[in-house]
Amino acid sequence: MSLPPGFLDELRSRSSLSQVVGRKVMWDPRKSNQGKGDMWAPCPFHQEKSASFHVDDRKGFYYCFGCHAKGDAISFVQETENVGFMEAVEILAREAGMPMPARDPRAQEKSDRRSQLAEVMEQAVQFFRLQLRTGPAAETRAYLDRRRLSAQQQERWEIGFAPESWKGLWDHLRGKGVAEDLIVAAGLAKSSTKGGRPYDTFRNRIMFPIRDARGRCIAFGGRAMDPADKAKYLNSPETELFDKGRSLYNHGPARAAAGKGLPLIVAEGYMDVIALASGGFDAAVAPLGTAITETQLQMLWQIAPEPVIALDGDTAGLNAAMRLIDLALPQLEAGQSLRFAIMPEKMDPDDLIRDKGPAAMQKLLDQALPMVQLLWRRETEGRSFDSPERKAMLDKALREKIKLIRDPSIRNHYGQAIKALRWELFSPRRGGAGKPWKPGGKPAAVPLAGTRASFLVAADEAMQDHMREAVILAVAIATPQIIGEFESGLETMRCSDPIHARLRDLILQHPDAERLRDIICTQMGPATLENLQALRHVAINPCVRNPGDVELARMTLEEELAKLKARHGLSAEIADAVEDISGVADEAVTWRLSQAAQAQNRAVRSEHEDRAEYDTGNNGARINRGERARFDALLDKIRHTKPTR
Template sequence: MSLTPQWLDELRARTTLSTLIGKTVKVQKAGREYKACCPFHNEKTPSFTINDEKGFYHCFGCGAHGDAIRWMTDQRGLPFMEAVKELAAAAGLDVPAADPRAAKRAEQAQTLHDVMSGAQDWFVAQLDGMDGGEARDYLKRRGIRPETQKAFGFGYSPDSRGKLKAALTAHGEPRLIEPRLIEAGLLIDPAASEPEGKAARRESYDRFRGRLMIPIRDARGRVIAFGGRILGAGEPKYLNSPDTPLFDKGRTLYNLDRASPASRQTGRVIVVEGYMDVIALSQAGFPESVAPLGTALTEHQIERLWKMVEVPVLCFDGDSAGQKAAIRAAMRALPLLRPGHSLGFATLPPGQDPDDLVRSSGPQAFEAVLSAAEPLVERLWAHEVAAGPLDTPEQRAGLKQRLNDITAAIAHPDIRAHYTHIFRERHDALFFARRPFTPQPRRNERRPADRRGPWKPPIAPATDEAKTISNSGLEGLLLRGVVAGLLRYPVEIRHHAEELSHLRIADAPLAALMELLLKSAMREEIVETEALLTILGQGDLYNMAKGLLRADALTFTFTRKQAEPDIARRDLREAIRVMAAGPEIEAALEQATRRMMELLDETTLLEQQKWRQIKADHAQRLADLMQPEDML
């Protein structure tokens, strides 16, 4: 039958899933969904949900998930076409006429699925048998629990050139089965790479030998390929099935069948580098993890991730190879970006992979890594700024060109415009922040020690409309810089407690960290950086604080370890004054603009112009702080 995706979607749309399931299972209304005791495993409390609007069911107990067709095949045990015909009859749809070529392809695919299923069963049996001792010891050393081993279907391929072939051809006609084994990627055919005469004297042989076997499944949970890890010496360390009619590694994500339903519960998807990372994270409580299969993340895989969540988090190793993989994924995503859809980037501590981290520090440490994930724009900016020195005009022009190349790769016009604006603003802040004019001293006149002088914020009129401090742009950079400075020079917290306590901070984690710093400083007469970190404990705020202390990209004297303490503290005090004045100036300007629009007289116009100038002076001082004088 030639069943197009459009026709199948129409069939699903005409089928009310709760009614279909309710024919054999007692269901009850629960808000916009229905719930029931799961028919796929024994339970007393309902964890099986049915969503008619989205057309799927899901069990939060055993992970069973599917649509109307999947229900008929899994719960009723019907073959696919019989399930389709029964649903079509109930929905009043005519099943499309038979297409001989499509039928042949479907039959061939089903045969390959049967072959892969048989191989999976045999690999599992070998792991439990006499030959599987070394593989079982490896799983034990890696801390893989028995329930995890069963859920992911671990198996073992003996170190033999023909055991799998013999086992799968023993109960059928070898001349018919052997070509299917080759097509499925389970056997290697010498004829594919050797001269015809020589190949004719050699037989096909097992592809996977002496390896721990990990099945790779499609979105429906069917085995379509295998990954094999070598147990002794040898290369490659990991070997995947070749591309076959069932398996295209550039379009497949490992663990998609389990991560997709889990992502609906957690609201996120975590992308890691390999399947052992996925398995370790799933065992540690992160079932929404997936991995590409030996290749960089492809455009098709990115689109597949976006079908699950709008901003999947890429969590690659902190080494050079991991970070290069992250940037390659970022570049591939640029032409695909659309409103609301992007990528997040979380970086593991150097020298650790997800398994190392959760085993040494627990799941909460990995959760903290995820909480510190950067948006795509931040990762791209940081990567390009760190790509090389920026001392000469040519090097700085090179940075600008690289940023322009990034924005040019973005297809969506609105997103491209926002990236262009952000990059231009940050680039100009780095290199073109204007300095206030300072006249040269006359002869015999000593130059002041601080040529900038302390900045005094203007007195804004009383208003209850003070703006919240943003977490983006120069304002956001200054905010993070001030918090980092307070962590490095905690004695300044008590001196500026009143100004700091009245700040309204948009970034919730930063606001929580600021509140804790104030409380800690007010309780202690003298407080030091290490004492503050101890008070913060080992949670998200601790990780944020440590990250801010390492934030060398923040170009403030008071965030740098090597800065002169007296200069750094002076600049920190000025930064606090500038930051605290910003919201009041914004509110005063809005109030003056509103009065001018209402009265339209010269007095209110002059008032508005005065606050416009004050805002410009404030913005200039903010830009000056981004490039302190000892860095010029």
């Protein structure tokens, strides 16, 4: 339905945003100024104690400085009520006393026709429910008892029974005065031949009504009671009401439950959804026996940003999950993905909950895999990569899949995750597909120095790391304009302090925020910045004393990040070299260490650093004394190791 020009503007002007939001929040009287329409409250979209959610009633917009939720009255109703755009407009229009615009005659006629079909479907629901109480349905009731479906559950899900007669429903509806063309158009009857007499679509089946997001019955799913029936499950044919690829079983109730914070679970069939809801997982849906379509995937993301796919643990279920990966990859967005709960072999959610209870299902949901791990599993499981050609084939397949991702940031993170998984698979040190471990396991660590000296060196290195991290964070906060240039370096910076790690995350989450300091104070308290800037090596830094000097800040971050990276690189090479020495003197190890040391020397060489902190090697390069002690001890170990032949 299209809205006339100016309707939304008038609706927004008539709707007080503070009144709309006020139904969901408690205003902070200390920060709020109702006279100016400047209202503050704890955010309704994420858990917090401070009032970081701001409503500007005059402009009609809200913004959260914590989770960055923003919008107007319509978007607020959409998010908090978990409804679509037109439904939110209707809610606000009703509250504002504005009549919704009249539809054009053709649209009204089509709407009237759909309303008539929906009424016919409701009569069919009542007919099937009544038939479940009759004598011919005794076997069906016994089956439902064996499946542990109580009378209350049968009532909630409106489960019914289609009798075995060919025209039972047809005769009932005709007796109620329903037109023949409406019965056929609703998918409840069909003709055997052109011009032939109609007969019921569903016979001798357990009936599950399928309702749309608004609660209207649009179709049925029927499970055959006869084991010899060709179709165990049968859905209504597509009609003016029902499009199988655009519908989800239990859509409306699941949307409401997900809006209250429950995880959205995607199962395979009706009984799975019913079992999940009975176990407390009310936000469960099913794609009506077909592979999930692109439209259904978008519908799932409208309900929740990260649905959990819990398809059956058989081959068909796993294949469906694997196909879904290819469908989802091009549509991924930041915060919008899928997770996969791998069911036990030959089990579905219904089996698992009936046999082991809801706790077993919750455990699987807690262990749900991110999509990148299932992609890796699909491309590697059951295959051998014992040759360069096979490894290259794997690399090519994964590159092709990652290329499908349109979002460059997500594509980059997928590449990093795949790289880490590849390292786990092929690294000899991790028992992967490379050279296997020799008998005896991991070689003993090499004692690099006396115990007391080792502790002093480690403490000195940790202090240096902590100081450099503090300078990097303080410079980024003082001149946030350059954060985007160093995003990669900040992301990979290994923080030695959890407070530093939290600061780094906030800086990366809000690189363009004009109120970065306010956000940090809100999230971590004002003492965090005060303590950071009170550190002597931070307070005397020119960038901190002269905030906004982009060129100076750029040079400082380049230098400090390079120093951290180089020192960590040398430490990693030393650790790797210790593992590589298993009784064999290796000149390559010596060469690798010298190269890493030279890389660090280039990074840390600076005029304003204390030269006494460094020694000079035989090649004229300068190296930190702590690293030099470890380096010399390792080389001494290599020289005194007898070669094996």
